[in-house]
Amino acid sequence: MKFRQRIPLFLATVTARTAFLSFVLSVPALAANLQLAVDGAAEGPVKFAAEEIRREALAHGMTVGDDAKATRVGLAVEKVGGAAAQSYRIRVKYEGDRRTITVRGADASGAMYGGLDVAEAIRIGTLDALKDSDHKPHIAKRGIKFNIPLDLRTPSYTDCSDAAQSNIPEMWKREFWTEFLDAMARHRYNVLSLWSLHPFPSLVKVPEFPEVALDDVWRTRAKLDDTFHFWGTDMVRPALLADHEVVKRMTIDEKIEFWRWVMQQASDRGIRLYVFTWNVFTFGAEGKHGITNDLSNEITKKYFRTSVREMVKTYPLLAGMGITAGENMPHDMDSKAKEAWLWETYGEGVRDALKDDPKRQFSMIHRFHWTAQSDILNAFKDYPGTFEFSFKHSVAHMYSIPNPPFIKPLLENLAPGKKTWLTVRNDDLYTFRFGDPSYAREYILNMPPADKLAGFYMGPDGYVWGRDFLERNPAPGPRVLVMEKQWYSFMLWGRLAYDPSLPDSRFEQLLAARHPTASSPQLFRALQGASQVMPLTTRFFWGDIDLKWFPEACLSHPRNKGFYTVRHFMEGSSMPGAEVLCIRDWRVRLLARKPMEQTTPLEIAEALDGAAAETLTSLDALREAAKEDSELRKTVNDCEALASLGRYYASKIRGACALALFDANGDTFERGAALRHLGDAFAHWKRYAAIRDAQYVPALYNRVGHVDVTALTEKASADLDIARTWKPGTLKDDGKRSGSEKGFRN
16 A cells, blocks of 8 residues: 655744853763753753753763863754744854854754754764754644553543553652653653543542542552443442552642642653543542532532632643543433533633633643534633644554544544644553554654644553553562653654654664664664564454454453454454455455455465564574663564564464355365464464563453463464364355444544
8 A cells, every 4th residue: 555645844944033042062072071051041841951961971971071172062942933833953063173063942842852862963973973954843742642540549441450550659759750751752742641530539629629639549459350341430449449558648739749740840841731531430529529420410510610620720731631522421412412511511610710810821622522523612612722622543553554544534524723633542562662663654644734633642541651560570670661661662653753754774773872782773673573563463353442452462352252263353354444355355356256456364464474574584683682681682572472473363364264265165175274374373372472471471451351361372272173163154244344433432
């Protein structure tokens, strides 16, 4: 398939005279002195960039001091009319044997990003190669979606999982947020969205409802299971509350001070923070002051309105809120009635707060979910600020195809002047390190144009991007951040969203700096090959929402279909818009001798084997270096695991194709071929399980239940029994060809 490419525009040279904020650094190209001076009026992002330059310089043998012959680096903020926010320019000038590198940003964030370029040049050894260049963001708002496990009593959708439970204490630690926000800024993300079913009791005090605010931080000790409702209505069960532990003693005032600090740290890195809720949940508040989750309860309506008011007033640095007309609203409720309730609570709550601060900009993001655009716009016509929409771009699977079709009807009917955010859901890969710049670049270039796109936020619903809890034998001390473990992937998406013209050679340089004893071209190819497994598989075998398809384990939730057998692969549908034939359509065309106008299942299998082969060949050149580099060794294991999983899916697809032909014609040769391919698949699964489970523990995920890859080996072997006992004519063609998320949340 061919996808539309767009050439990024670059910032024109700014020549106007302006007043600016600056500081001067002396950064030698080789190990020497570093002279660092920061203007006392410098904004937080500029100071952050200065510290990054200092850190990289010291790490590379430079000393802080004076050196008249050193390279001189200046960072400045120039507020010039017409310059794009976050844009910057780099200029290199020589005067005799003295070099001056000047970075000037249109704002503090632009100056920070330019400074981070300088820090990166020190890290990868390319400071001497810096040249004049102009930069502006391809996508202005680049974000992270974070289902935040605040407390047992105020959960997110992810809280009925090991990922959330292990991270509740981390959400209240300053060192976690310092690490997390530092990494976000380095990777050029500037939006953090925190998602919770009902966060208010953990974050604000409401004078009208004083009993609601919660002191301390709770976590349950009760064993979780996979029976929680998909809509989160039973997320706080009495048994969980009865057996709880207090993981941190804090008053509500201390909690408020903590989150004000977090938001200040985010602001100092050019990051804007949003809080998203689902509706109507009252966890932590229900039963107090007469509050219930009944929309007709006037007390509940007043409680939500005053809570929103206090959220806005309590956190001056909060950029906005996100809302939805679900999950706990009656699904047969009239759209107009839903929107009226949301306006009377969230809309009026914001208006109440802004009466005392009418110049404050506070955004509202309304998700497209179980409601109508016209009803939303009518209800929120008097909203006092920026009002935008949000749409789940690839449903739950960003690793599928780079041009998902689902948003096309929305864009065609989007109200004039309105923009939409993209929720870019990653419920494909939780466990492994990965990264394919070609796929990320193409996905980003296929996002809607700037006149319709507000921005994107990327993240999972079935996992928590906090600290990693999966590693079987972690190093002593705090566990590594998921964003640090998967640094390469986060870096690719953030950097390419700012500038999709960044070449692959830059990413090879960054890999070389991270792993100096390894072959960076081979590591680049290994990660790229391993990262092709999920998109290839998911575009062929489509389960739109996360509870229907978790490709790391060939699994759906037990209440859906559980482990997907070879029969499911024969009956399955391909992703809408992927131009991939499912097995039933392929069989029809093959038997009718019609041309294959779309990618066939066997071509998908061939591509999977090719990706696995590329990965494994590249890994051979990395194994020696991996002996002395712990992170590289884990990366090699991750890539090898994904290669084995790719071979499993390739053989399973071939086996399903052969069994489908046996079903049609009774040819025993085809059954024999199916058995051979499924035997190969079983061997690849065992190899995958051995590699995966040597490094990682099993886990309970909120959307697919317990995932134990080794324990699933028995189910993987059942495909052979299915093939041995299959009767021709069993496979029925019901005409259904694409997945549907009807009845599930978006």
